[in-house]
Amino acid sequence: MSYPDYGKTFALWREGAGQSWHDYVTHPFVEGLRDGSLPRASFLHYLIQDYVYLVHYSRAWSLGVIKAETQDEMKICAGTVHALVNHEMALHVETCAAAGISEEALFNAGETTENLAYTRYVLDAGMQGDFLDLMAALAPCVLGYGEIGARLAQTASGDTPYMQWIETYAGDEYQEVCRTAGAMIDKAVERRIGNDLSASPRCEILQARYTKATQLEVGFWDMGLRGQ
Numbered sequence: 207m208s209y210p211d212y213g214k215t216f217a218l219w220r221e222g223a224g225q226s227w228h229d230y231v232t233h234p235f236v237e238g239l240r241d242g243s244l245p246r247a248s249f250l251h252y253l254i255q256d257y258v259y260l261v262h263y264s265r266a267w268s269l270g271v272i273k274a275e276t277q278d279e280m281k282i283c284a285g286t287v288h289a290l291v292n293h294e295m296a297l298h299v300e301t302c303a304a305a306g307i308s309e310e311a312l313f314n315a316g317e318t319t320e321n322l323a324y325t326r327y328v329l330d331a332g333m334q335g336d337f338l339d340l341m342a343a344l345a346p347c348v349l350g351y352g353e354i355g356a357r358l359a360q361t362a363s364g365d366t367p368y369m370q371w372i373e374t375y376a377g378d379e380y381q382e383v384c385r386t387a388g389a390m391i392d393k394a395v396e397r398r399i400g401n402d403l404s405a406s407p408r409c410e411i412l413q414a415r416y417t418k419a420t421q422l423e424v425g426f427w428d429m430g431l432r433g434q
């Protein structure tokens with residue numbers, strides 16, 4: 207099955223992440239969403255942690271505004287923060303409210319170690335490096351869920367109770383965020399490195415950041431499945 211086109215840098219990084227990427231996008235948690243076999247308790251545990259994750263992930267995209275070098279980069283980073291805080295997190299708030307969990311409880315939920323490790327890794331990559339270091343660490347999250355959502359929308363069992371989750375990530379609004387981010391990353395690479403990222407001395411470190419963030423995504427799904 208083909209995957210969505212989010213630009214040439216994504217294609218290079220995705221390929222470079224190899225087995226880790228495969229483990230991320232086809233994780234048993236994802237398969238449980240697809241066929242509906244994921245226990246509800248695991249899903250709710252994941253969703254609460256994911257709300258906290260998105261709080262810190264939004265902070266990391268806000269750092270993109272600080273590290274931006276063009277008006278376009280600044281606008282896209284600010285727009286992504288808006289999409290995360292006001293659209294993606296609405297899924298979490300709505301689903302958890304139906305299970306009797308308030309937004310205040312979500313905001314104050316304690317973080318698991320896997321969650322903390324992932325978001326602080328991304329923030330640190332951005333603080334230590336430049337805009338591209340930050341984007342390499344941010345990309346697996348936004349684009350990976352775009353790829354997962356697009357695949358699950360085509361293959362999910364009709365009676366999975368997780369259709370709203372799938373539709374959030376397969377939907378036009380989220381897919382547009384992915385296409386915009388992917389195109390911005392291509393332009394950012396072009397501006398700072400030129401048109402052949404793979405020949406650049408920065409290629410290895412950027413790939414390492416992307417692959418590490420992908421592995422932290424796998425750890426996040428593992429944590430969700432364990433339900434703790």
Ligand SMILES: Cc1ncc(CN)c(N)n1
Nearest residue numbers: 256259260347348351426
């Ligand atoms: C852990 C994680 N990774 C990615 C996404 C998609 N923005 C998310 N909500 N949570």
